[in-house]
Amino acid sequence: MKTARALLALPGLAALAWGVVLFVEYAFPLRPDVFGTAVWIVGGPLLNDGVVAPLTAVLGIVLARVLPRPWRVPVVTGTVITGVLLILAFPLLWRPYGTPPMPGLHDGNPALGLALTLAAVWLVALLTPLARHVVPSTTRDAPPITREARPITRDAPPITRDAPPRTRTDPPSTPANPPDTRTDRPGT
Structure with a gap:
């Protein structure tokens, strides 16, 4: 991190030094x-x-x-x-x-x-x-509008995800799809 800061500071210091050189050339002899x-x-x-x-x-x-x-x-x-x-x-x-005059700057x-x-x-x-207020923002719950999407009607079932929704009682580390935790083997 210190190396990156030094590399970023070097061009600024070089520009500052060049500005000092130009000002000294301009300023001396004093007027x-x-x-x-x-x-x-x-x-x-x-x-x-x-x-x-x-x-x-x-x-x-x-x-x-x-x-x-x-x-x-x-x-x-x-x-x-x-x-x-x-x-x-x-x-x-x-x-x-x-x-200092620049072409077009003082014309207006x-x-x-x-x-x-x-x-x-x-x-x-x-x-x-x-x-x-004029253009409503899109929500994440709405399905994307595509040509292949089926039209949304009032009697259509709501679109749900494969994973069951999490509840407020679930701790934050609980996965949305818990793995199969059976200890017995199927068929026994």
């Missing part, structure tokens, strides 16, 4: 814009870990306790995705051209793009619990 970059490098994780992540966690816990069961997972998921999208969109919303309106993406996320989050 005024280097200090702004350093504030972003240090302030971004501090803002995320100190403000955004705790607020998202508290909001998720509160929503999980307040909302009814079918709404919990979709709404909490939508909340977390909203937090991530806001973090990603922040540089573009904070100032124009807040990121970042606020409109964020609004449309959030609308799509919340549409899916709110339609998911409603879909459970």
Whole structure:
């Protein structure tokens, strides 16, 4: 297990070292814009870990306790995705051209793009619990629907398994089909 962890950590440490090398190449000789970059490098994780992540966690816990069961997972998921999208969109919303230019990135309106993406996320989050009411879930007791299956009618006998059902009095280790435990041989 320790070997696997070390092998997983090596690429991350290598990427971290490469990032330090690139920042040192960028930062020296010192210029005024280097200090702004350093504030972003240090302030971004501090803002995320100190403000955004705790607020998202508290909001998720509160929503999980307040909302009814079918709404919990979709709404909490939508909340977390909203937090991530806001973090990603922040540089573009904070100032124009807040990121290095990439083809096609600055051609659109970042606020409109964020609004449309959030609308799509919340549409899916709110339609998911409603879909459970419209499309009933299948049960394990129902036979599979195939062309060869006989039609289910009211007077048809219930479908049972070969093994007798277990009762609450059976201990957990009791097999559903107990083996033949006769001690006398047949025919004696």
